[in-house]
Amino acid sequence: MKHEIERSAGGVLIREKQSNEEEAHVCLIQVPTRGGNPSWRLPKGWIEPEETSEAAAVRETREETGCHGEILGNLSEIEYWYTRRGEEQGERIRVQKIVQFYVMKYTHGSIEDHDQEVEEVRWYSLSDALKEISYDAEKRVLQEAIHSWDAYLYRKGIM
Numbered sequence: 001m002k003h004e005i006e007r008s009a010g011g012v013l014i015r016e017k018q019s020n021e022e023e024a025h026v027c028l029i030q031v032p033t034r035g036g037n038p039s040w041r042l043p044k045g046w047i048e049p050e051e052t053s054e055a056a057a058v059r060e061t062r063e064e065t066g067c068h069g070e071i072l073g074n075l076s077e078i079e080y081w082y083t084r085r086g087e088e089q090g091e092r093i094r095v096q097k098i099v100q101f102y103v104m105k106y107t108h109g110s111i112e113d114h115d116q117e118v119e120e121v122r123w124y125s126l127s128d129a130l131k132e133i134s135y136d137a138e139k140r141v142l143q144e145a146i147h148s149w150d151a152y153l154y155r156k157g158i159m
Contacts (some may be wrong), residue, residue: 001094002086008099009053010044011061012145013069015106015123024149025123026142027065027111028133032119039134040122042141044099053100061104065121066113069104072152075144076101078137103145105152 013027028040045060047053054071062068079098086093111121124132126146133139 001083001092003094003096006095006097007047007053008044008097009047009056009060010042010099010101011057011069011071011104012042012075012101012142013061013065013067013104013106014126014145014149021125023125023127025125026129026145027061027067027106028122028124028129029064029114029118030120030122031117038119040132041134042101042138043118044101054102057100057102057104062109063115064118065109066111066115067109068107070107071102071104073103073148074100075103075141075148078141080137101141101145103148103152 015025015027017024027043029043030038030040033039043061043064045056045064047056051059058069058071077098077100079096082095082097083092084095085091111123114121126142126149129142130139133142
């Protein structure tokens with residue numbers, strides 16, 4: 001079976017706690033899956049040629065959530081495998097996907113402005129997001145982002 005490596009980048013977009021909220025919120029997207037089950041995940045996508053992973057993370061997060069963010073720091077990569085059909089003869093291709101994530105601070109935008117490949121976008125409290133996110137690897141990235149967010153707030157003197 002043919003093997004390919006696919007590199008992507010994504011963002012953990014966090015919105016500061018509002019006056020009526022107990023904690024900050026993170027933006028999750030819901031996308032269609034092959035099995036038809038809804039899955040909540042972090043925004044991510046291809047790194048275009050001549051694009052840095054940071055630029056791809058900002059762009060993909062904006063496209064998929066409708067919201068703009070500023071990178072505060074990098075997070076761990078995740079890696080997973082999937083198969084797809086090749087374009088030429090329909091052969092199966094095994095794809096190793098490597099995704100670099102970044103913790104991002106929400107700056108502006110509306111979740112109503114997401115692109116059509118995303119079914120729904122929601123802001124979840126950090127604790128609720130940990131329960132809702134569909135994949136363990138992304139849950140670990142979210143946990144890392146929460147620690148990074150807390151460190152950011154501490155440095156700013158907010159905590």
